[in-house]
Amino acid sequence: MNPDIDIYRSLKYRLISNGFEHGAKLRAELLRKEFNSSASTVREALFRLSTVGLVDFKEQRGFRVPERSPQKLIELTHLRVLLEGEGTVLSIRNGGVAWEAQLTAAHHQLSHIEKRIHGLDDPTDLIEIWFNSEKGFHQTLISACGSETLKQMHARIYAQFRQQLMVADRNFGFISENIQHHAEILDAALSGNEALTREKIHNHLARHLTGATLEG
Incomplete structure (x- = not known):
């Protein structure tokens, strides 16, 4: 593995998973x-x-870590709703049985982790695997959309969205609702109901559309 790529990936993960404080230099x-x-190699990765x-x-x-911003979170959430809704609908049309199987598997993994978290007083040890599983499920939703541009844009927006929530989402007070939402998205997508799928994706992300998630 190229060490420069390792530095970039390591920094990226820490930037979206509470490895640095918001606003930190x-x-x-x-x-x-x-x-x-x-230092030049690190600066290149930061650039x-x-x-x-x-x-x-x-x-x-x-270089600094971006500050938490309720307005930015609202904007990123709107973009996630648009990109995931459109990407999932295109995947429904194009993905076929192979995509349905991949989506079901991604949901099974995520659901298992979320139910484990729901039963723990301290889910710290499961945070990293939850981050990865949650990302995997939402990426799989749009994976068969047929547009690399859409997938690349979604990956960029998702990372910025996760960075804004890297502190707020660690208490997992939302997890029981998340379990239900992810199951509803899966069911709607597998049913082929495009309007319902868009609705369930919107409902899943709606709590972030006021910016209140970052308050306190």
Whole structure:
């Protein structure tokens, strides 16, 4: 594996999973020691991450983790609703039995993790696998849409969305509702009902459309 790619991926994961505080300054001179790399290599990774909206960069001020923003969360949520709704409808039309099987498998994994979390007082050990499983389910929804542009845009929006929620979502107070929502999305998609699928995706994300998720 290319070490530069490893640094980029490691930083990206930490930026969307509470590895850095919102608004924190990202110093290449310090991070290079952690990665046993050059400061220029770390800066290159941070520049790349700034082009996908996960790092803020300003001349003379350097790199920072984006601040939490209720308005930004609302905008990102609207885009997720649009992209996932359209992408899933296209997958319903194009995906066939293979896509249905992949979606069912992705949901089975996510549902298992969410039910485990629901039964724990401290789900800390399951946070990383939940992040990955939740992302996997939503990516599978649009995986057969036939548009690489849509999938790339969704991946970018999803990462920024997850970054905004990286603190708020760690208490998992929403998890029982999530279990129901994901099951309803799966059922609607497998039924082939396009309007219902769009509705269930909207309902799943609706709690973020007021920005209240970031309050407190």
